[in-house]
């Protein structure tokens with residue numbers, strides 16, 4: 001189980017994440033939702049130690065998550081990736097095996113097999129020698145999905161994976177999420193694509209700096225919670 005306790009993160013004295021606590025159970029897909037700037041990305045980065053937390057504890061199986069980052073596959077927002085970097089699909093996915101192989105050694109047969117399976121699973125086998133900059137948004141997202149699979153992690157964090165993707169990618173992505181769930185993996189997906197994601201998530205975290213609600217869709221999507229997170233403007237849309 002992953003446990004976040006009282007996580008607070010500030011940028012130059014202004015808090016982006018305030019006293020957030022929750023638990024993630026294995027075998028569940030959890031959606032982190034909330035308006036732009038709500039602190040969703042910051043929360044995940046702080047959980048991984050990529051930005052410093054002002055306070056709080058993040059534990060996986062009762063040990064600090066930062067001490068066991070090999071257990072986490074993290075796919076950042078597409079805008080944070082340098083798509084001009086000259087690297088092929090195959091090599092991006094192979095990066096997931098660095099821990100097993102080392103930077104300098106030729107990957108072993110097992111790693112090659114795992115990478116091939118992951119690339120094939122996301123429907124990118126034919127394009128495995130392509131440069132990542134030459135792919136569509138959906139294909140790029142699938143490459144990073146494959147990389148997360150090749151890492152053979154226990155926890156999967158995806159930041160806005162549905163932005164700029166096609167229907168085929170969306171289907172593959174949710175199929176893969178289901179498989180990972182049935183293998184007992186823990187999945188946290190940041191999204192503002194409410195329509196598709198809401199129904200497919202087992203639980204939701206509704207954030208706006210603070211954690212406003214945590215539970216099933218029915219528990220989270222109350223008028224009071226939505227108003228607290230998004231303000232009055234979103235209620236107008238409902239009418």
Ligand SMILES: Nc1ncnc2c1ncn2[C@@H]1O[C@H](COP(=O)(O)OP(=O)(O)OP(=O)(O)O)[C@@H](O)[C@H]1O
Pocket residue numbers: 011012016034035036037038039040041042043192
């Ligand atoms: N590196 C940074 N330095 C200073 N402020 C930052 C930094 N990163 C994020 N912020 C600010 O922290 C707040 C939370 O941003 P964050 O990106 O975590 O929110 P988000 O919910 O992921 O939003 P979005 O969906 O727009 O990415 C915002 O006000 C943002 O401007």
